[in-house]
Amino acid sequence: MTEKILDVKDLKLYYKTLKGYVKAIDGINFDIKRGEILGIAGESGCGKSTLGNGLILLKKPLNYISGQANLNGKNIMNLKNKEMNTLRFKDISIIPQFAMDAFSPTKKIKTFISDIVSQHNINPDEKFFDKVRERLDMVNLNHSVLNNYSIELSGGMKQRLVMVISTLLDPELLICDEVTSALDVSSQRFVANMIGDFRDKKIIGSAIFITHDLSILYQIADRIMVMYAGHIAEIADSDTIVKNPKHPYTKALISSLPKNDVQYKDEQLSGIDGTPPNLLNIGEGCRFRFRCKYATDICAKQTPVQEEISSGHTLACWNYKKAGSDKNV
Amino acid sequence: MSFIDKLKKNDNLYFALRNKKVIIGAVIFLALLITALIGPIIAPYDYEEFAGAPYANPSFQHLMGTSIFGRDVFSQVLYGLRSTFVVGFVGGTLGTVIGLIIGFFAGYRSGSMLDEILMMMTNILLVIPTIALLIILSAYLPYRGVITQSMIIGFTSWPWVARAVRSQTLSLRNKEFVNLSRISGASTFKIIKDDIAYNMFSYVFMVYILQFAGAILTSVSLDFIGLGPTKGISLGLIMQDAVNWNAIQLGMWWWAILPGVVLTVLVTSLYFINTGLDEVFNPTLREM
């Protein structure tokens, strides 16, 4: 369990625009251990999807600035595209956002799968499809879907197919970007559980599960990493994040979520005032300070460093002790 | 704020002015347009005037040589360019406007009887070979001027615009701001104008450029097969004359080729602008 599959150190990925750099990922540190599901949560624009996609493919205008992302001890940020190609699918694989809309409408699912794997030098013979069928059984899909067109399948079925396809080569690390967001609640639970299932059956080594929905993460992730505006706010195991958060942002975020026993007429939840800052050419300092009630002078001057406050619980905040003693968040 | 900063705020304009294709195309187009506008002033001769010795090679006296009748080809091209532009403007505008109106209404009322009828008309016109229709129409008109020709072209070239605009309208109509305007009591006309047409501006602009080029090419084809204006001069008519009098076989390449080169340059400049603008309006094609 202690072996690190991915070790990210002070990674910076910026978008280059006409007006300067948008600092989407700005110096983050985290790791993923073998057999672990790491959840990444945050609001839109916090950099969670940029991180997921950036680990797989640096596509312009996204630029690698500095830092490391070591996959099995090898920094993948410096790899040439060709070298990276050999890793993709086998070592690291992604289910991108909206992947289920990417099925070609004019191809049968079987043809579609054949086309994809041929691009990765795999012969789509019957032996290969036996494996596909085996996987289809695991996700409770009928073998006949192979002969269907994508429009004949529901969203949940398509998302399960996407899962099967992206894990066919048993990747060490699977990145799932908002895989449950576009699904109905009824399919959501099945698809989310599937990722844990695949991990338990050792089909995938570990997974990164990116979503804006903390309550889904709590269901399936071993650890949760909360991001805010390109920085990491807090990383801890999921129970700690939900029940005992220390970072002011995590606290406010958790308390703004609807609970199963709270109704407006009895008790009013509160959100967080304000909006995340614009990341274009943003300077030093804590990026949450504009919405944080514990902000002090130091927050504006220095970016908080990530520190480990107890085993496996990391956070970046100058004033978390003050925030921690305040029960009324 | 410097001028560059101001420009950067207007993304489309900034990228348009940075795009080489747009710049090259626009420069050529404007140069030709100005040449056409001041054509009669700079033309050394009238287009029907006997200017000098026939069969003359291009020289300083006759920049594009002379025809078999001793007419100055350069002057003819200058005058011909004018009618070519007129056809482009009138034919292109007419085709675009008709297509837009039909496309907007069919798209906005899609699924209704109006849509079905309009689209049926469009599809019928689309499958009739336009050139055959033009030949018939042109042949029945005893007198054909440049404007008449432009109008005939305009009235037959709108169907694909209508279809394209309809599908764009259809996707815009389902946008929520259209619904908001509807429940705000805005009239259909206002919704089409403010919510649909304005948002399709870049698209319509490109459609117009293509229609402009298309009208020019169609008019040249008509001229070339002898259905051009019965009076006046155009690039197509010069070329038709040249071909009728076996200019190539007689070695008078300047008479047949040079007007064609001018025409090609004009149409190419329009396509340059069009592909360039495509890159400007579509952020994924932009070069950083």
Add this chain to the structure above:
Amino acid sequence: MSETIMKIDHLQKDFSIGLMSKKKVHAVNDVSFDIKKGEIISLIGESGSGKTTIGKLILRLLRPSDGHIYYNDKDITTDYKNKRDYYKKVQGIFQDPFASFNPLFKIDRIFDMIFKNFIESDKNKKEKINDALKCVGMNPEFILRKYPHQLSGGQLQRLLIARALIMDVDVLVADELISMLDASTRIDVLNLLASICKEKGMAVLFVTHDLSLGYYISDTTLIMHRGNLVEKGKTSLIYNNPVHPYTQMLLKSIPDIGKRWDKNEKFLPEDINKKIDDFYKNSDIKKGFIEVEDDHKVLFSL
């Protein structure tokens, strides 16, 4: 509670595919419910359940195939004119705040339109707008004369609420109002909406797929499945004692923060259709839409 202001009566909407085709899809099938003054109703369903279609029918963006909608005892489905009077009192907010604003115009346009079309005089226009903006927690100086892309999704949705406030509407159809907003902002938008309901007696039809937010905000809950209204009643009754298998399944699949799903429970979305069929078959004694307890009705057969 109090007086009913809108009555949805056996509403039906079929979509035929193509003008000539006979094939039909029942988007909304025989749906009836009442909207009372100042009440928040959440209309919950998955994609394709017909919940958005009901919203559009009420907003008269679509015409019903059958059935009636009564507003203040007046049948609006037969009255094709007078849309303007209707829109003065019944308004909507849509899902995507960014798509709700024409990107080419300043946001003031939404206010200009209602003043031009609904409010006779421009007198006190500025004051009215400023008051409404303050009420939704926004500073008019910073907000007005901006373009939509300069504002955040939460701010845009607040603007639309402010718009409804100025008009002082009776019924507001909020279609997935907060689904595009971030967790930290959506609860504030919901709170705002609820407080306005209380103060002004505005009724809200809160169309959503999010059961936990529906529970938080609403007095009454309606559950839709494939065009049918399968369960309706007081929110606490439905959430604590769901009868229809579909409702039960939905409630089981909510990810609840602080409580994990039972991993041993096999949870297959495909099973639900069979369960519903069995439920309809086995409920021989009870037919149709029947009251199981006070203020709680369930669909026992189609």
